[in-house]
Amino acid sequence: VDLAVAWLGIQMDNPLINASGVMCRTVEELEALRHSAAGALITKSCTLEPRKGNPEPRYASTALGSINSMGLPNAGYRYYLDYARRYDHEHDKPLLMSVSGMSLEDNLEMMAAFDEAALPVLVELNLSCPNLPGKPQIGYDFEASARLLAEVSKVYRRPFGVKLPPYFDPVHFGEMADVLDGCPSIGFVTCINSIGNGLVIDLERESVVIRPKDGLGGIGGDYVLPTALANVREFARRLPGRHVIGCGGIRSGREAFMHILAGATVVQVGTCLYEEGPACLTRIRDELVCLMQDKGYRTLADFRGCLRTL
């Protein structure tokens, strides 16, 4: 069995990447990932200036997954750009960089800096970044998304990707696919970000479990797998020439297999990595190998996108 993947000019010996935001905020965390079984690593979404993020508790786990309102705590884009400058891109596993500016101007300033640096990294632009007051997140504002991508494409002259929030309506799948179809620079889409503004309740305490936003936070883990798989399959169908990275609900070789069957080129692991640590990547990789052996597949391409319908 061969788990190798070559896409957008990068080679991975297995399809597993951390989800941006998990175990990737500091150099120490990124180095731990670099030494893990991950096939590639991605940095925490960065902003123009460092951010402390929201007051704690801002993350909580449940039997079925997680809830978070971290508030974009990160060391600022220069810190991650510096890590990328010192990175051994030629010999080490691929490095991806996540960008999530607090404004259009911030996104353009960061993307121009990444363009200037001309590093062999893939940039994942987080469309869950904030919009103007009174407007939904960028990913739920199709005109704002189109404008952002058009402006970014002018300052960042290489292929890049976007991290998408989950969509729940076929019309929205179509509208967002049209926006992405209209932007030739988009080489990949990562589906999905956490399902926004869920509420977890601690029954004993009769209380919410995180402090920000009166307990509202992005939901990850088992809760989101069906939504993640639907977004992967729908965008893979609508954007045949682009890659889809699957993210959401992967905790074993089984869900990784499902994401690839639905059309994902590679996959990202979030909540499970947060809860179990980097050893989960070794476990998930080995489980995926066993599953492929049981099913008689030699490579990921043997079953990628081959989800049967009835």
Ligand SMILES: CC(C)(C)CCc1c(C(=O)O)[nH]c(=O)[nH]c1=O
């Ligand atoms: C939600 C934002 C804070 C605007 C972006 C960063 C982010 C966060 C976060 O830093 O709170 N959490 C997520 O699950 N997904 C994200 O994209």
